[in-house]
Amino acid sequence: MFAGTVVFALINSSILILLAIGFNLTFGISGVANFAYGALYIMSAYLSWTMLNLLHLPFWASAALSIVFTTISGAMMYRFVLLRVRGQALSEVIATFGIGLSILELFRYLGLVGFEYTLPVFWNESFMIAGAYVDIQRIIIVLIALVLVLGLWLFTHFTSTGLAFRGIAQDERTALTFGIDSDRIATLSVSFGAGLAAIAATIIIPLGSIAPDEGYDVLIKALAVCIIGGLGSTGGVIVAGVIIGFAERFTDSYIGSHWTMIVSLAAILLVLAIKPSGLFGQQKELEERI
Amino acid sequence: MKKRRERIDRGIKARSEDVYALSSWREMLYLAGPRLLPAAAFLLLPLFLGAYWQKVMISVAVFALLAISWDMLAQTGMISLGQALFFGMGAYVSGILNFYFGMPPWIAIPIATVLGGALCTLILTPVLRLRGIYFSMVTLIIPLMLVRIIEATKIFGGTEGLSGMTPLPSTLTEIYLVTGVLLGVLFGLRRLMETDYGLVLKGIRDNDRSVTNAGIDIFWFKTQALFISSTIGAFAGALMTHVYMFVGMPVFALDYSILPMAAAVVGGSGTLAGAALGAVILVPLSEALRGIGGLRIVMYGLFLVVFTVAVPEGLFDYIQRRYHQMERWVEIDQ
Amino acid sequence: MSLPTTLRVENISKIFGRVAAVDHLSCEVRRGELVGIIGPNGSGKTTLVNLISGFVKPTSGRILYNGQDITYTAPHKIVCMGISRTFQMVRPFYHLPAYKNMIIPLYSPRVRQLAGGRYGDRNAVALDLLEEVGFERDANVAYKPAGTLPQGYLKRLELAKAIALSPELLILDELFSGMSLAEVASVVPVIEKLRLAGKTIIMIEHRLKELFRIADRIMVLNYGQKIADGASTEVMESDEVKKAYLGSEG
Incomplete structure (x- = not known):
């Protein structure tokens, strides 16, 4: 049981990292907390579903199109809404939350709930690892999580857009004087975050079904990981993802499934009490620029 | 010839600004009207309403309290996405006191108000050390997690909740209790935010660095604001436990977070009265729109976006301006 | 110099990323003194003020105010102890x-x-x-x-x-910049009055002429280190100061 639990804990951790990394990326670069993140995740899943089942496109095409479309809607959300309240963090919170709420509740109103609303798995097979049956979809999740984390690291360290991202993240004013267009970078950051949500949806949704409530769940999970790891820190997301992922699986196996949420909540409260900015966080008590 | 709009104060505003206001009934009415009218409406209306609209009125007052509580926090620079936490905490504490310890409502409600407020403050205090959006993130997830926990561990009645609470003597008692508290909180907090203490709280929102540099512990002031605000929310919850004679998971539902926020944003945050006005508009509106069901929440979401981005000052500010000032077109020299 | 020390900065450093904004700096300010701090842009003057007022915590070193260690004291408490600053x-x-x-x-x-x-x-x-x-x-x-x-x-x-x-110790961070000559002339008497009242004052300034007229002592910073400390005339004669100023602002 122990070895199997470890395997599933690893998978669970990968899922959490995948869910949180987009939210974290957007915040880390432009300081925008995208509370519509869960809604974008669900929206992309419904988009794929629609193209797959109503337009009868092949799965890879509908997945790709929905990722592209979600990325674009992230950019549009920034251009048409967030740009007008840029810099007013409190208004940004309300606006993104309002957008997310509208999207999710619209889907709920349309009544698109049920087992038939799901996406196909990539490869429907499973095999034994460490005494547990693991389907290939879950292995793919772990691999894609690894690839994305590695890819992001390479992107932000070796490409000029990625370096500009880091520049803005470190010091927006100085970056401006070097001719980096902070609005363009912020647009990109929100749309990349949305794109990552869509990628996560494409590979994680096949394990369950698409439901508006799932959108709130995804947001909660992403926030929990970011709070524990420290907002804006990629390393923090990975460590926090692993911590929560393992804690949840082990409580599930050894104590009982209904204790998992308590473990997450306890972890959050504990981290807040001991190190409010999260394990790797650098959030400040005061405004940073003095 | 170009024209522009110019705003000037009405004569009566200038006349009633000082002690001279006491010289005539007209000026006194001008000053007192906007305060007396809603108060009178709240106090007289219940007598003429049917049972259904009396319940709606309780709901209006409860959401107005939650919206005011939201606005109070917003003015101190904390955006709560989880008013349901305050509401639910008050509701559960009062419910538990009544259900398990048999306390009558007139003891359970005050205790739940203070204890619920204190519990919320305690949970959220660590977040106050951080700026900006952390508060929003934590307030959003904690009530949603509490729901899951109650569901999973089956404490306090689990998914069934606790029912059979002692009700208040009559609907009119309920109405007058909640409207009395609402009016007291509204005028009291409006007064408080105008004092130097209120200035410090608003200062924390605008420029925390400057307030710290004045030797003021912003953490302590934020804690106080949070306690005031969560106490108000907890009262609303505690009262509703006895109105519904039931407390259960729905008290932590997103509705109690969203509607107050929408009310405050539509009415205009930063005035407290705007928050109450928003509740007076949105709650009956959502009763009238019962037919469209879930679309109402979509509507609130859109309100949040549109008002935040396009009309950040909200309705109350507009009404206030029209009351005190008039507009006219004047020519401008080229 | 028998007056008691109001502020003592001991070997303090602040490193941002890989850059040492303040680099093993030590200095002392005595009661009732008016000390001017000058230096080219980015020489660590404002960081030093932020360290003293507690807004930024140092990487190493310590700060004593009236003999009391205030290195890790919260900024609002430092203000209440009698140090206030302008931004x-x-x-x-x-x-x-x-x-x-x-x-x-x-x-x-x-x-x-x-x-x-x-x-x-x-x-x-x-x-x-x-x-x-x-x-x-x-x-x-x-x-x-x-x-x-x-x-x-x-x-x-x-x-x-x-x-x-x-305050007992007043720190003015580039107060004169953005002021007209007439405004500076009207503020100088205010500062002198504060001195007569026995306040200790630290001034960071780019307007050297006005500063030299009122300061008892000048400290020059460059690359986070103190390169000169003394009366205004002797400080400006120092070769190192000339190099720092001519090199970066000349």
Whole structure:
């Protein structure tokens, strides 16, 4: 049981990292907390579903199109809404939350709930690892999580857009004087975050079904990981993802499934009490620029 | 010839600004009207309403309290996405006191108000050390997690909740209790935010660095604001436990977070009265729109976006301006 | 030099990423002194002020105020101990009248403590303080929204806010920049009056001529280190200072 639990804990951790990394990326670069993140995740899943089942496109095409479309809607959300309240963090919170709420509740109103609303798995097979049956979809999740984390690291360290991202993240004013267009970078950051949500949806949704409530769940999970790891820190997301992922699986196996949420909540409260900015966080008590 | 709009104060505003206001009934009415009218409406209306609209009125007052509580926090620079936490905490504490310890409502409600407020403050205090959006993130997830926990561990009645609470003597008692508290909180907090203490709280929102540099512990002031605000929310919850004679998971539902926020944003945050006005508009509106069901929440979401981005000052500010000032077109020299 | 030491900075460093903004710096300020700190842009002057006022915590080293270690004390407590500072970038509450901007410092626990538990009429005190720094009472400048005032007034508002806290040690971060010559001339007497009242003052300044006229002692920083310390005339003769200034601003 122990070895199997470890395997599933690893998978669970990968899922959490995948869910949180987009939210974290957007915040880390432009300081925008995208509370519509869960809604974008669900929206992309419904988009794929629609193209797959109503337009009868092949799965890879509908997945790709929905990722592209979600990325674009992230950019549009920034251009048409967030740009007008840029810099007013409190208004940004309300606006993104309002957008997310509208999207999710619209889907709920349309009544698109049920087992038939799901996406196909990539490869429907499973095999034994460490005494547990693991389907290939879950292995793919772990691999894609690894690839994305590695890819992001390479992107932000070796490409000029990625370096500009880091520049803005470190010091927006100085970056401006070097001719980096902070609005363009912020647009990109929100749309990349949305794109990552869509990628996560494409590979994680096949394990369950698409439901508006799932959108709130995804947001909660992403926030929990970011709070524990420290907002804006990629390393923090990975460590926090692993911590929560393992804690949840082990409580599930050894104590009982209904204790998992308590473990997450306890972890959050504990981290807040001991190190409010999260394990790797650098959030400040005061405004940073003095 | 170009024209522009110019705003000037009405004569009566200038006349009633000082002690001279006491010289005539007209000026006194001008000053007192906007305060007396809603108060009178709240106090007289219940007598003429049917049972259904009396319940709606309780709901209006409860959401107005939650919206005011939201606005109070917003003015101190904390955006709560989880008013349901305050509401639910008050509701559960009062419910538990009544259900398990048999306390009558007139003891359970005050205790739940203070204890619920204190519990919320305690949970959220660590977040106050951080700026900006952390508060929003934590307030959003904690009530949603509490729901899951109650569901999973089956404490306090689990998914069934606790029912059979002692009700208040009559609907009119309920109405007058909640409207009395609402009016007291509204005028009291409006007064408080105008004092130097209120200035410090608003200062924390605008420029925390400057307030710290004045030797003021912003953490302590934020804690106080949070306690005031969560106490108000907890009262609303505690009262509703006895109105519904039931407390259960729905008290932590997103509705109690969203509607107050929408009310405050539509009415205009930063005035407290705007928050109450928003509740007076949105709650009956959502009763009238019962037919469209879930679309109402979509509507609130859109309100949040549109008002935040396009009309950040909200309705109350507009009404206030029209009351005190008039507009006219004047020519401008080229 | 037998006066007691008000502020002692011991071997302090602050490293941002890979850059040492302040690099093993030590210095002392005695009671009643007016010390000027100069140096090229980016030499660590403002970081030093942030370290002393507690807004930034050092990587290593310590700071003593009247013999007490304040290195890790919270900024608001440092203010209440009697160190107050102005900011180089002023950001008042733009929508409030200038005198209302004074209310928050006047609400400080330090002010109440010094007044024996009473605050008094804060508005009146605010207006008096503002008049002292040159807000003409006849022209009702103090009643205008801070957002409509020119930079020179905002700088003086910043000064008035710091004075309102009745500090023992006053740190002025580039107070004169953004002021006209006439405004500087009107503020200098205010500073001299504070000196007569026995206050210790540290001034960071780019306007050297005005600074040299009032400072007892000048410290020169470059790359986070102290490169000279002494009377203004001898400091400016130092080769190292000449190099630093000619090299970067010349």
